[in-house]
Amino acid sequence: MKPIHVGLLGLGTVGGGTVNVLSRNAAEIARRAGREIRITHAAARAYAPELEPLLQGVEICDDAFAVVNNPEVEIIVELIGGYTPALELVMQAIANGKHVVTANKALIAMHGNEIFQAAQGRGVMVAFEAAVAGGIPIIKALREGLAANQIEWVAGIINGTGNFILTEMLDKGRDFAEVLSEAQALGYAEANPTFDVEGIDAAHKLTILGSLAFGIPLQFDKTYVEGITRITRQDVAYAEQLGYRIKHLGIARKEANGIELRVHPTLIPRKRLIANVNGVMNAVLVKGDAVGPTLYYGAGAGSEPTASAVVADLVDVTRTLTTDPNNRVPHLAFQPSHLSNLRIMPMEEVQTACYLRVHALDEPGVMAEIAGILGRHGISIEAIQQKEPAEGEESLPLVMLTHRVEERCMNQAIAEIEALECVSGAVMRIRLEPLSG
Amino acid sequence: MKPIHVGLLGLGTVGGGTVNVLSRNAAEIARRAGREIRITHAAARAYAPELEPLLQGVEICDDAFAVVNNPEVEIIVELIGGYTPALELVMQAIANGKHVVTANKALIAMHGNEIFQAAQGRGVMVAFEAAVAGGIPIIKALREGLAANQIEWVAGIINGTGNFILTEMLDKGRDFAEVLSEAQALGYAEANPTFDVEGIDAAHKLTILGSLAFGIPLQFDKTYVEGITRITRQDVAYAEQLGYRIKHLGIARKEANGIELRVHPTLIPRKRLIANVNGVMNAVLVKGDAVGPTLYYGAGAGSEPTASAVVADLVDVTRTLTTDPNNRVPHLAFQPSHLSNLRIMPMEEVQTACYLRVHALDEPGVMAEIAGILGRHGISIEAIQQKEPAEGEESLPLVMLTHRVEERCMNQAIAEIEALECVSGAVMRIRLEPLSG
Numbered sequence: 058m059k060p061i062h063v064g065l066l067g068l069g070t071v072g073g074g075t076v077n078v079l080s081r082n083a084a085e086i087a088r089r090a091g092r093e094i095r096i097t098h099a100a101a102r103a104y105a106p107e108l109e110p111l112l113q114g115v116e117i118c119d120d121a122f123a124v125v126n127n128p129e130v131e132i133i134v135e136l137i138g139g140y141t142p143a144l145e146l147v148m149q150a151i152a153n154g155k156h157v158v159t160a161n162k163a164l165i166a167m168h169g170n171e172i173f174q175a176a177q178g179r180g181v182m183v184a185f186e187a188a189v190a191g192g193i194p195i196i197k198a199l200r201e202g203l204a205a206n207q208i209e210w211v212a213g214i215i216n217g218t219g220n221f222i223l224t225e226m227l228d229k230g231r232d233f234a235e236v237l238s239e240a241q242a243l244g245y246a247e248a249n250p251t252f253d254v255e256g257i258d259a260a261h262k263l264t265i266l267g268s269l270a271f272g273i274p275l276q277f278d279k280t281y282v283e284g285i286t287r288i289t290r291q292d293v294a295y296a297e298q299l300g301y302r303i304k305h306l307g308i309a310r311k312e313a314n315g316i317e318l319r320v321h322p323t324l325i326p327r328k329r330l331i332a333n334v335n336g337v338m339n340a341v342l343v344k345g346d347a348v349g350p351t352l353y354y355g356a357g358a359g360s361e362p363t364a365s366a367v368v369a370d371l372v373d374v375t376r377t378l379t380t381d382p383n384n385r386v387p388h389l390a391f392q393p394s395h396l397s398n399l400r401i402m403p404m405e406e407v408q409t410a411c412y413l414r415v416h417a418l419d420e421p422g423v424m425a426e427i428a429g430i431l432g433r434h435g436i437s438i439e440a441i442q443q444k445e446p447a448e449g450e451e452s453l454p455l456v457m458l459t460h461r462v463e464e465r466c467m468n469q470a471i472a473e474i475e476a477l478e479c480v481s482g483a484v485m486r487i488r489l490e491p492l493s494g
Numbered sequence: 495m496k497p498i499h500v501g502l503l504g505l506g507t508v509g510g511g512t513v514n515v516l517s518r519n520a521a522e523i524a525r526r527a528g529r530e531i532r533i534t535h536a537a538a539r540a541y542a543p544e545l546e547p548l549l550q551g552v553e554i555c556d557d558a559f560a561v562v563n564n565p566e567v568e569i570i571v572e573l574i575g576g577y578t579p580a581l582e583l584v585m586q587a588i589a590n591g592k593h594v595v596t597a598n599k600a601l602i603a604m605h606g607n608e609i610f611q612a613a614q615g616r617g618v619m620v621a622f623e624a625a626v627a628g629g630i631p632i633i634k635a636l637r638e639g640l641a642a643n644q645i646e647w648v649a650g651i652i653n654g655t656g657n658f659i660l661t662e663m664l665d666k667g668r669d670f671a672e673v674l675s676e677a678q679a680l681g682y683a684e685a686n687p688t689f690d691v692e693g694i695d696a697a698h699k700l701t702i703l704g705s706l707a708f709g710i711p712l713q714f715d716k717t718y719v720e721g722i723t724r725i726t727r728q729d730v731a732y733a734e735q736l737g738y739r740i741k742h743l744g745i746a747r748k749e750a751n752g753i754e755l756r757v758h759p760t761l762i763p764r765k766r767l768i769a770n771v772n773g774v775m776n777a778v779l780v781k782g783d784a785v786g787p788t789l790y791y792g793a794g795a796g797s798e799p800t801a802s803a804v805v806a807d808l809v810d811v812t813r814t815l816t817t818d819p820n821n822r823v824p825h826l827a828f829q830p831s832h833l834s835n836l837r838i839m840p841m842e843e844v845q846t847a848c849y850l851r852v853h854a855l856d857e858p859g860v861m862a863e864i865a866g867i868l869g870r871h872g873i874s875i876e877a878i879q880q881k882e883p884a885e886g887e888e889s890l891p892l893v894m895l896t897h898r899v900e901e902r903c904m905n906q907a908i909a910e911i912e913a914l915e916c917v918s919g920a921v922m923r924i925r926l927e928p929l930s931g
Binding site: 074078079081082085086088089090091186191192193194197198200201202203204205206207272330333334338340345346347348349350351352353354355356361362364365366367368369371372373375376377378379380381383384385386387390391392395494 | 511515516518519522523525526527528623628629630631634635637638639640641642643644709767770771775777782783784785786787788789790791792793798799801802803804805806808809810812813814815816817818820821822823824827828829832931
């Protein structure tokens with residue numbers, strides 16, 4: 058069979074990895090796919106000189122639209138990132154009847170609904186395994202491997218930078234800012250780390266996972282996002298003393314009154330497998346009603362791990378070229394005519410147990426006041442510990458674990474505690490999830 | 495679209511689970527697959543009374559061949575197990591042009607080559623996700639999700655009974671025989687536990703994983719198998735003291751001079767994620783050249799976890815019904831015309847580090863004799879510890895970790911050590927794998 062012709066947009070980190078993997082493993086990939094997958098065209102302003110020998114015979118230009126409009130190209134691989142011109146390029150490729158493979162999580166989370174609708178109308182596939190958790194085939198697991206299940210919840214460590222920072226804070230007993238600087242020096246964190254440490258990148262990925270799990274349209278704007286910047290090394294140590302570990306989780310859960318979509322730091326029992334996923338590694342824990350908990354672990358970013366997912370998508374698309382478009386795996390796991398309009402729950406309705414850290418003066422009656430406020434809001438305390446004050450601090454840290462409570466009640470209780478004269482500074486609240494597995 | 499008609503052979507544990515999952519999640523599954531998947535015929539001698547209401551409208555008989563020969567049935571689900579009549583039923587179904595879904599690891603490991611050849615000739619699919627690691631979609635990960643990679647090695651905890659026993663031996667400090675009896679009482683181990691504890695079940699699954707990873711025909715007869723029956727609670731404790739955990743692993747690895755296929759107890763560093771997979775849970779660690787290490791974790795057996803994989807296969811087959819047979823995912827991951835004849839390495843050629851436990855009299859010169867034998871066979875010692883003698887025992891247990899050595903040399907060294915007058919009983923040798931991830 059003749060080779061399939063791929064047009065590659067972008068020759069940066071992931072683009073370079075894709076060129077490398079397709080070249081090095083060409084024979085292996087062709088033995089699997091049944092035909093050669095060949096990059097025939099590429100668009101890039103510049104690329105690393107070491108790619109030069111691998112790009113022999115590839116027609117390279119700096120106009121991505123020229124590649125998208127080239128009738129010789131059958132599959133477009135979009136590795137430019139961002140919204141513009143990525144969206145226009147993808148829509149033009151679809152309009153031209155080309156299949157698309159992309160690693161662009163932001164694009165899919167924000168514009169996936171219109172992209173998939175256009176692809177559906179034109180009978181082409183848009184594959185995006187590389188958009189979530191890099192090389193881990195989690196999208197395939199959710200869309201195909203677990204197709205028998207009603208998914209109950211998904212909880213994932215889906216940002217490597219954040220997980221590296223939290224792991225270092227625990228291992229070295231160091232503060233967030235210090236570890237962040239180190240991560241930037243090592244290249245694990247961007248110069249502008251906002252997308253990672255504020256949870257926006259994780260929220261893009263969670264939006265996608267939530268849609269695949271529950272058959273709902275992509276709704277990034279309704280995803281709750283909280284970063285890890287306020288976590289202190291004391292919180293990390295206190296959690297450990299209580300038998301928990303703090304991870305930055307993306308959680309999608311189906312409840313009786315809607316779907317929860319939330320990204321925030323989370324205490325999870327230390328004995329859970331996912332609590333032991335360290336450094337830049339990613340993992341996604343999925344609970345299905347038939348299969349129970351399953352976990353998928355691997356590198357969530359990086360040149361070749363991400364390329365692994367891009368190329369797997371190329372193999373998939375190659376295999377489905379001749380498939381009746383109505384019998385392909387649906388973009389969002391469920392047939393587009395059968396997506397559900399389940400509401401996304403506002404955060405105030407979400408129920409979780411909580412870890413609270415309160416700084417209070419060492420006076421009689423303080424504990425009673427705080428406990429009283431919690432009690433009046435129907436919040437039961439599971440554990441309470443008084444910690445040593447930090448050097449030069451007058452107030453004592455009180456650490457509490459509460460039972461499950463609606464976010465709305467906890468918000469009110471926290472506001473009242475913060476208003477107490479004997480309490481200094483803000484209350485630190487970290488949600489707690491028992492998970493399973 | 496009209497429902498797809500499924501003929502179910504066997505209504506035991508997994509068959510019952512399949513009926514339950516297909517019934518309970520019918521709407522969800524149809525929303526994914528695009529059409530209803532309906533059991534129309536079933537063959538079973540008997541079934542649990544609670545299945546009765548779910549089998550309304552299903553034509554039930556006790557002649558499995560009648561179901562296989564029924565022209566109304568489009569997919570046969572073989573859940574009888576064993577070789578006879580499972581093989582004849584599957585071959586007849588293929589001859590009749592029906593797709594087959596099976597959970598039968600022994601059948602695939604022993605007869606997969608002829609089954610897949612027949613299926614290929616007839617243009618039908620034989621799906622077997624449930625045959626390895628129950629509900630974990632590991633076959634899909636290897637065949638599709640990691641298709642970009644040259645797989646370097648696969649290491650899996652793929653027998654839940656064995657993992658339960660080893661976990662209990664560690665947690666409770668108890669002996670193999672005692673834990674086995676308990677596992678039998680709990681229903682985690684069969685009355686005849688040979689298949690599980692001697693590693694035969696794991697070897698069936700490893701044979702399949704090895705073929706998928708490396709594109710080689712199924713060769714169960716060349717798979718090395720060693721059980722866990724000789725592991726003592728002392729070994730488990732000593733390993734722990736050295737920073738390792740003992741797991742019963744199936745390992746498939748590509749080396750310069752062939753493929754290793756081996757099932758045996760293995761020391762692995764305690765900090766590896768897979769070392770923390772406990773109880774009846776399964777996990778498979780896969781190292782790809784592009785993606786690095788990835789891990790897949792979940793329930794490896796049980797009614798509904800296994801049914802989860804069976805039904806996922808039904809959804810896959812439903813989606814590929816209209817696909818050109820040459821563009822489907824190949825049974826063994828690689829196109830049948832491109833399977834490789836790489837040799838399977840005899841165990842004597844395999845190189846591993848080792849844990850050795852030797853019982854020796856507390857006499858001067860003993861250590862020098864043992865160390866001398868190891869040295870003459872080119873075996874370097876990484877660590878050595880003298881343990882307390884067991885109550886009533888005269889000889890002292892010596893525990894050693896060696897560097898990597900060819901199995902052949904280690905066998906000779908062990909024979910010489912066992913022949914020493916000052917050494918009593920057999921030397922316990924447990925192979926050690928550093929793994930990664």
